[in-house]
Amino acid sequence: MSNWAQSLIRISSYEVETLQKRLAEITARRASAEMRIAVLEAEAEIEQARARDDAEAAMLLQAYLNGWKLRKGAAEADVVVIDAEEEGARDALSGAFEELKKFEHVAEMTRLNAMIAAGKRETAAFDELGLRRRAG
Numbered sequence: 001m002s003n004w005a006q007s008l009i010r011i012s013s014y015e016v017e018t019l020q021k022r023l024a025e026i027t028a029r030r031a032s033a034e035m036r037i038a039v040l041e042a043e044a045e046i047e048q049a050r051a052r053d054d055a056e057a058a059m060l061l062q063a064y065l066n067g068w069k070l071r072k073g074a075a076e077a078d079v080v081v082i083d084a085e086e087e088g089a090r091d092a093l094s095g096a097f098e099e100l101k102k103f104e105h106v107a108e109m110t111r112l113n114a115m116i117a118a119g120k121r122e123t124a125a126f127d128e129l130g131l132r133r134r135a136g
Helices: 003-053 055-135
Strands: none
Touching: 003 055
């Protein structure tokens, strides 16, 4: 395989690895944001249960739920942003994989063409040798 083909494959492989790491980081952030939403929902259930048993907590429940809605809305907005980022990262990774496969295919075709050309030269040399023996 030629040096240029090896270089292109190495660069493309590095890009694929980088994009895989980025996608893994985005996926971890998404899981964290979804966990934050789950925790908020559990906290709201706990506060509502507490408000049923405690009159003072019942009076403060509406203010708590107003703040809770804001925090949950922010967490849900984060998930939407992360979803879009994740989709973009997946698209970029797919494109990088396609590029890598193209370079690998070109390198393989170059290698096969070189083998075919070497075989043709060898056959031509043997043909010439055979003609010299017959003529001489």
